Amino acid sequence: xxxxxxxxxHRLEHALEGARGSVELTSLAWHEHLxxxxxxxxxxxxxxxxxxxxxxxxxxRLPPQLARRVLARLRAVEEQRESALDRLLELDPAAxxxxxxxxxxxxxxxxxxxxxxxRLNALLEQARAVEVPARLAQRVLAHLAEERVxxxxxxxxxxxxxxxxxxxxxxxxxxxxxxxxPERAPARRERELAHQSADPRMLEQFEMLQQWELLRxxxxxxxxxxxxPGDQLLLELGSExxxxxx
Amino acid sequence: MPSDFDDDPGVRWMRAWQAGDETAFDAxxxxxxxxxxxxxxRFLGPRANREDLVQxxxxxxxxxxxxxxxxxxxxxxxxxxxxxxxxxETQRGIAxxxxxxxxxxxxxxxxxxxxxxxxxxxxxxxxALERDDVVREVRAAIARLPEAQRMALLLAKYEELPYGExxxxxxxxxxxxxxxxHRARENLRESxxxxxxxxQA
Numbered sequence: 003x004x005x006x007x008x009x010x011x012h013r014l015e016h017a018l019e020g021a022r023g024s025v026e027l028t029s030l031a032w033h034e035h036l037x038x039x040x041x042x043x044x045x046x047x048x049x050x051x052x053x054x055x056x057x058x059x060x061x062x063r064l065p066p067q068l069a070r071r072v073l074a075r076l077r078a079v080e081e082q083r084e085s086a087l088d089r090l091l092e093l094d095p096a097a098x099x100x101x102x103x104x105x106x107x108x109x110x111x112x113x114x115x116x117x118x119x120x121r122l123n124a125l126l127e128q129a130r131a132v133e134v135p136a137r138l139a140q141r142v143l144a145h146l147a148e149e150r151v152x153x154x155x156x157x158x159x160x161x162x163x164x165x166x167x168x169x170x171x172x173x174x175x176x177x178x179x180x181x182x183x184p185e186r187a188p189a190r191r192e193r194e195l196a197h198q199s200a201d202p203r204m205l206e207q208f209e210m211l212q213q214w215e216l217l218r219x220x221x222x223x224x225x226x227x228x229x230x231p232g233d234q235l236l237l238e239l240g241s242e243x244x245x246x247x248x
Numbered sequence: 249m250p251s252d253f254d255d256d257p258g259v260r261w262m263r264a265w266q267a268g269d270e271t272a273f274d275a276x277x278x279x280x281x282x283x284x285x286x287x288x289x290r291f292l293g294p295r296a297n298r299e300d301l302v303q304x305x306x307x308x309x310x311x312x313x314x315x316x317x318x319x320x321x322x323x324x325x326x327x328x329x330x331x332x333x334x335x336x337e338t339q340r341g342i343a344x345x346x347x348x349x350x351x352x353x354x355x356x357x358x359x360x361x362x363x364x365x366x367x368x369x370x371x372x373x374x375x376a377l378e379r380d381d382v383v384r385e386v387r388a389a390i391a392r393l394p395e396a397q398r399m400a401l402l403l404a405k406y407e408e409l410p411y412g413e414x415x416x417x418x419x420x421x422x423x424x425x426x427x428x429x430h431r432a433r434e435n436l437r438e439s440x441x442x443x444x445x446x447x448q449a
Contacts (some may be wrong), residue, residue: 019404019411048437051447055386055440056405058379062289063253065299069278075303076277076310 010035010042027053027199139181143174251318258322266313280323283407284330290402291334293391301337305329318372322415327407327417331399338395382443389439397432400425 003011010033017026034044065071082135253259258280264272284305288298308329309316318325390398396418403409403417411425418425437444 005391013308015426018429019426048444049433051435051444052437054447055382055443056436059290059383059386062286062294064282064285068285068299068302069274069281071299071305072281072306073274073277075307079303079307080310114268 004039006035007042010039011045014042014046014049018053031189139174139177142177249317253318253321256318256321256323258326259318262316262318262322273310276309276322279328281306283323284326287330287402287407288334288408290390290397292410293387295306301330301333303335308333320413323407324409324413324416327403327409328419330418334399335395348402385443386440389436392439393432393435396420397428397435400428401432401436404429417443 010030012034014027014030017030027046030046031050036046250257254263258276261272261279261281265276271280281302285298288301292298292301300355305326316325323362388400393401400414403414404411409417411422411429414420415422416423418428420428
């Protein structure tokens with residue numbers, strides 16, 4: 003390609019680049035280079051013809067209300083997207099709150115609380131029901147007797163420590179109380195339980211059993227002391243008839 | 249952040265929409281949907297789902313609302329989206345089918361598809377029929393161009409975009425666009441040889 007041709011084609015491309023390509027090309031038709039160059043003249047004519055053909059294509063006809071319809075469909079798509087997101091979230095069972103959930107949670111908490119109460123009561127009961135060995139006080143005193151004898155010469159020393167003596171006295175008193183407690187406590191407890199019962203027949207049977215137990219132990223005096231005077235007379239009569247003699 | 253494109257009406261509407269003015273988006277669709285529709289029609293041919301594609305283009309604008317930063321005129325941004333969507337369509341093989349549909353529909357319905365391209369300059373029915381053949385042939389030649397050549401030529405010829413903006417649409421350089429358009433014209437001159445000779449005569 004000759005330098006003149008290169009220069010002309012560069013101008014041709016530049017002319018085609020602009021928005022008014024065909025006008026630019028027309029002005030190029032008068033270029034002096036074309037007088038002596040058939041190739042470039044043919045190229046220019048071909049480009050001009052192509053420009054005319056391309057410009058002859060009609061504008062695409064737009065559908066009526068295109069923008070309004072596109073906007074409406076965009077809104078529908080966005081709404082669908084939102085509801086699809088909601089449905090996806092609902093698929094997660096952990097995220098779903100079933101009916102009556104609050105009630106069931108509260109009931110569960112109440113059950114837990116009751117179970118904890120029961121465990122605590124059992125522990126307290128265990129702590130309270132300490133078995134005190136029989137005749138503990140007597141054995142303690144017997145054990146201490148020797149010590150007490152040994153301690154006699156040092157009475158003056160002890161006398162100088164009244165606080166220890168008071169503490170010892172309190173300890174002995176407590177031990178004596180423990181020793182005596184089991185004798186009465188169960189009977190009182192049983193009576194309390196029996197009186198709490200709502201069934202009078204049960205109460206009556208329980209009293210009879212107690213009385214029978216007392217009789218079996220020949221603790222007649224104790225029994226009689228618990229009976230009203232009329233009943234005492236009846237019992238005495240029965241005894242004379244050998245009913246209670248066994 | 250101010251940009252060099254704040255005078256562009258599309259950029260101004262995008263800014264307003266980002267600031268919370270919902271009517272600005274309506275204005276964008278009103279102003280640009282026709283332009284997008286025309287570009288898609290020229291690029292893909294008269295296919296039935298062009299309106300769906302326009303919707304898809306603006307859906308991507310919706311999704312880009314937060315991160316949009318003007319680096320060109322708004323139309324350049326929009327055409328880039330439209331080009332990507334069109335190329336996806338073509339790669340799915342639907343666009344190739346659309347080329348056949350364009351010709352097929354016209355042959356079956358006596359120019360039914362062509363009727364969508366209203367030409368108000370047609371002087372008489374006889375001349376219109378003759379013009380229909382020319383138009384169909386030119387469109388078919390454009391449809392046969394490779395995608396990048398086709399889009400570059402359409403943007404230059406019908407949207408009157410400077411090469412620099414076409415380069416932004418296609419994600420290319422201005423020099424490469426010049427070369428693309430040069431090759432596109434060569435291809436068209438070759439495939440429309442007979443028509444060009446008639447036109448010259």
